[in-house]
Amino acid sequence: MSTTLPGADLEQNERVRAVFEDIRRTRGSDFINAFWRHLALDPALLEATWAEVQRTMVAPSALDPLTKELIYIAVSTANGCGYCVHSHTAAARAKGMTDAQYADLLAVIGLAGKTNHLATALQVPVDPVFDLRQDGGRA
Amino acid sequence: MSTTLPGADLEQNERVRAVFEDIRRTRGSDFINAFWRHLALDPALLEATWAEVQRTMVAPSALDPLTKELIYIAVSTANGCGYCVHSHTAAARAKGMTDAQYADLLAVIGLAGKTNHLATALQVPVDPVFDLRQDGGRA
Amino acid sequence: MSTTLPGADLEQNERVRAVFEDIRRTRGSDFINAFWRHLALDPALLEATWAEVQRTMVAPSALDPLTKELIYIAVSTANGCGYCVHSHTAAARAKGMTDAQYADLLAVIGLAGKTNHLATALQVPVDPVFDLRQDGGRA
Amino acid sequence: MSTTLPGADLEQNERVRAVFEDIRRTRGSDFINAFWRHLALDPALLEATWAEVQRTMVAPSALDPLTKELIYIAVSTANGCGYCVHSHTAAARAKGMTDAQYADLLAVIGLAGKTNHLATALQVPVDPVFDLRQDGGRA
Amino acid sequence: MSTTLPGADLEQNERVRAVFEDIRRTRGSDFINAFWRHLALDPALLEATWAEVQRTMVAPSALDPLTKELIYIAVSTANGCGYCVHSHTAAARAKGMTDAQYADLLAVIGLAGKTNHLATALQVPVDPVFDLRQDGGRA
Amino acid sequence: MSTTLPGADLEQNERVRAVFEDIRRTRGSDFINAFWRHLALDPALLEATWAEVQRTMVAPSALDPLTKELIYIAVSTANGCGYCVHSHTAAARAKGMTDAQYADLLAVIGLAGKTNHLATALQVPVDPVFDLRQDGGRA
Numbered sequence: 092m093s094t095t096l097p098g099a100d101l102e103q104n105e106r107v108r109a110v111f112e113d114i115r116r117t118r119g120s121d122f123i124n125a126f127w128r129h130l131a132l133d134p135a136l137l138e139a140t141w142a143e144v145q146r147t148m149v150a151p152s153a154l155d156p157l158t159k160e161l162i163y164i165a166v167s168t169a170n171g172c173g174y175c176v177h178s179h180t181a182a183a184r185a186k187g188m189t190d191a192q193y194a195d196l197l198a199v200i201g202l203a204g205k206t207n208h209l210a211t212a213l214q215v216p217v218d219p220v221f222d223l224r225q226d227g228g229r230a
Numbered sequence: 231m232s233t234t235l236p237g238a239d240l241e242q243n244e245r246v247r248a249v250f251e252d253i254r255r256t257r258g259s260d261f262i263n264a265f266w267r268h269l270a271l272d273p274a275l276l277e278a279t280w281a282e283v284q285r286t287m288v289a290p291s292a293l294d295p296l297t298k299e300l301i302y303i304a305v306s307t308a309n310g311c312g313y314c315v316h317s318h319t320a321a322a323r324a325k326g327m328t329d330a331q332y333a334d335l336l337a338v339i340g341l342a343g344k345t346n347h348l349a350t351a352l353q354v355p356v357d358p359v360f361d362l363r364q365d366g367g368r369a
Numbered sequence: 370m371s372t373t374l375p376g377a378d379l380e381q382n383e384r385v386r387a388v389f390e391d392i393r394r395t396r397g398s399d400f401i402n403a404f405w406r407h408l409a410l411d412p413a414l415l416e417a418t419w420a421e422v423q424r425t426m427v428a429p430s431a432l433d434p435l436t437k438e439l440i441y442i443a444v445s446t447a448n449g450c451g452y453c454v455h456s457h458t459a460a461a462r463a464k465g466m467t468d469a470q471y472a473d474l475l476a477v478i479g480l481a482g483k484t485n486h487l488a489t490a491l492q493v494p495v496d497p498v499f500d501l502r503q504d505g506g507r508a
Numbered sequence: 509m510s511t512t513l514p515g516a517d518l519e520q521n522e523r524v525r526a527v528f529e530d531i532r533r534t535r536g537s538d539f540i541n542a543f544w545r546h547l548a549l550d551p552a553l554l555e556a557t558w559a560e561v562q563r564t565m566v567a568p569s570a571l572d573p574l575t576k577e578l579i580y581i582a583v584s585t586a587n588g589c590g591y592c593v594h595s596h597t598a599a600a601r602a603k604g605m606t607d608a609q610y611a612d613l614l615a616v617i618g619l620a621g622k623t624n625h626l627a628t629a630l631q632v633p634v635d636p637v638f639d640l641r642q643d644g645g646r647a
Numbered sequence: 648m649s650t651t652l653p654g655a656d657l658e659q660n661e662r663v664r665a666v667f668e669d670i671r672r673t674r675g676s677d678f679i680n681a682f683w684r685h686l687a688l689d690p691a692l693l694e695a696t697w698a699e700v701q702r703t704m705v706a707p708s709a710l711d712p713l714t715k716e717l718i719y720i721a722v723s724t725a726n727g728c729g730y731c732v733h734s735h736t737a738a739a740r741a742k743g744m745t746d747a748q749y750a751d752l753l754a755v756i757g758l759a760g761k762t763n764h765l766a767t768a769l770q771v772p773v774d775p776v777f778d779l780r781q782d783g784g785r786a
Numbered sequence: 787m788s789t790t791l792p793g794a795d796l797e798q799n800e801r802v803r804a805v806f807e808d809i810r811r812t813r814g815s816d817f818i819n820a821f822w823r824h825l826a827l828d829p830a831l832l833e834a835t836w837a838e839v840q841r842t843m844v845a846p847s848a849l850d851p852l853t854k855e856l857i858y859i860a861v862s863t864a865n866g867c868g869y870c871v872h873s874h875t876a877a878a879r880a881k882g883m884t885d886a887q888y889a890d891l892l893a894v895i896g897l898a899g900k901t902n903h904l905a906t907a908l909q910v911p912v913d914p915v916f917d918l919r920q921d922g923g924r925a
């Protein structure tokens with residue numbers, strides 16, 4: 092189900108083809124997933140989003156690639172994005188996630204879902220020691 | 231702001247004191263945060279939740295403790311639980327999260343927030359290759 | 370913190386006063402809470418919302434009043450609306466919610482938060498037996 | 509997939525038929541979408557919801573019809589309602605949304621998704637200048 | 648669609664079989680739904696989750712079983728978990744939910760969805776009378 | 787309340803000062819709000835986010851500036867980001883939003899919140915006519 096229908100010839104657009112070829116180079120595969128194909132309706136948005144993915148997920152940084160995919164799955168789950176959960180779980184496996192790590196991830200996500208709800212239902216006030224702005228935000 | 235007012239003498243309840251002492255032993259500190267103090271209104275719920283935290287976050291497992299806190303922050307952010315974001319960010323720092331790692335975490339959370347929304351707005355269909363149940367779930 | 374500042378003389382507007390007096394009659398109290406005072410910026414929206422509350426929460430129906438407040442707290446918690454959690458928890462207490470019932474409510478909300486996240490992370494397919502549209506929605 | 513199965517003869521109920529005919533008159537088409545057909549299980553709820561749609565989306569007001577559909581798509585996306593995203597995107601196109609406007613809408617929704625997450629992760633305190641209740645809400 | 652593929656022989660695992668048999672005994676039916684079959688990828692998580700469901704939903708407590716299912720549907724709806732909405736609506740019907748009660752539930756959920764959004768858009772400040780921590784949370 | 791404490795001398799960092807001066811030039815004001823000051827903890831993230839805001843919200847495009855702020859408020863409301871609701875409501879007023887337009891916005895957001903919840907509770911299947919991928923996404 093989708094709100095747009097990607098054309099058969101997306102890569103006739105120069106900008107789209109450039110992004111898709113960069114994705115292929117980066118992934119080491121010909122496959123362009125549905126998210127990128129749908130985003131191609133606006134080449135500027137496609138370019139900007141791919142650039143951000145490269146900057147954040149591909150370039151080496153302080154967190155390792157697998158950890159970043161686990162974070163991505165966590166956010167996508169809480170936001171209820173089924174597409175994203177599927178694609179990032181596949182990416183995590185491709186980056187070496189073991190079954191034991193996946194089980195751990197699920198356990199943490201489930202526990203966080205629970206305590207998020209409990210803390211919100213109880214409207215727990217933030218402990219002052221956690222609040223770096225002891226001025227209560229008025230500064 | 232809260233929906234309950236924890237009494238001054240929560241630990242007069244034996245079950246509550248037992249949990250609080252276990253928390254203190256585990257954390258190596260006398261501090262019991264507001265979440266646990268509010269949850270103490272129901273000793274059974276307090277016990278069960280603490281047991282799950284021990285099982286999931288404290289006991290050694292396939293993911294290291296810091297990674298699990300990052301996942302927790304990610305879920306809490308997407309769920310909009312301010313208390314949880316505060317307490318788990320403090321926990322992550324206590325477990326060694328550097329400023330560079332925190333910046334990375336923010337970048338991934340922000341990017342995931344964006345692509346979750348884009349994929350949902352576009353109603354992107356799941357690529358068959360991501361769908362382990364090629365029977366479309368009918369089996 | 371708010372995005373509007375209710376004037377001191379909200380009830381000089383005839384339509385607003387009519388709604389506020391109806392609220393007072395219904396609640397048996399002079400108190401008009403902040404939600405209604407903020408909504409008064411648009412008398413039409415105030416009237417329509419109060420009418421819906423009367424129809425849904427006040428008029429006798431197939432669910433008893435306390436059950437409906439528990440449902441309201443549950444939705445408000447999952448949606449992260451702190452104001453709503455506060456006001457509907459107070460309403461539930463006013464309608465007779467005991468401490469034991471409140472603890473039960475928290476336990477169910479917490480468990481649902483957890484299993485919602487697990488089912489979404491696992492992208493569990495709906496069992497055919499739950500799906501009343503066995504045509505998969507294509508009819 | 510659905511939790512109820514609309515009967516084949518929904519319009520044998522007088523109240524349902526009245527609403528459906530009003531929808532047809534308003535839309536200038538015979539088509540009654542699945543949302544209305546499912547809501548028909550309770551004629552009172554169907555009537556009230558349709559009345560609110562007429563009041564809010566159909567009657568001329570300070571915002572033009574297309575702008576209101578864009579707002580509707582935005583809320584539906586953040587709430588993860590796939591049905592709503594589909595139906596309101598179709599409605600927006602019917603009200604004249606161009607491809608360029610759609611691309612703009614996606615860009616804003618994506619950016620808002622990102623900054624919402626960043627602001628929540630950072631727990632940014634509200635600047636006093638944005639807070640019309642300088643009494644911090646205690647008045 | 649799913650991110651894992653439950654094997655055909657889940658119950659060859661002793662711990663999984665023990666849980667499934669307990670579920671069958673409790674439900675009075677041979678049917679094990681997809682949620683439990685998917686969770687079986689980690690026997691510890693399966694055991695802990697089932698134990699919590701028994702403790703919270705099955706054991707008699709201050710709220711009756713049907714009320715707890717209604718709360719579960721409410722949370723699942725706000726969280727957008729389609730699987731959960733399906734399975735818990737079926738469970739509610741199995742526990743005696745009538746059509747009139749279901750219509751009521753929908754009306755409350757819809758109204759809560761609306762007022763949650765209005766209160767958040769208006770950023771309504773919590774009335775002091777609702778705030779049991781008159782110290783604004785600084786204690 | 788916040789998880790970081792912006793230093794007093796943020797603009798000693800060249801990259802931060804460059805962004806802040808660009809913000810001031812664009813807004814025509816000296817004011818740098820708390821979101822940007824908190825984001826300054828990572829100059830790269832600050833630069834990228836500001837660049838995206840300029841590209842999406844500042845540069846002329848197919849949607850007018852006020853419409854884009856209304857969309858932003860809508861997403862921020864559904865996501866429960868209080869900071870964002872505050873700052874973008876202020877921005878919308880600065881861009882000319884009238885009280886009548888604001889009331890309209892609230893009415894649409896509230897109605898969308900309601901129908902999003904109803905459609906999700908009913909698990910309404912997408913009408914084939916809305917689904918541009920008549921292959922059900924398998925292509």
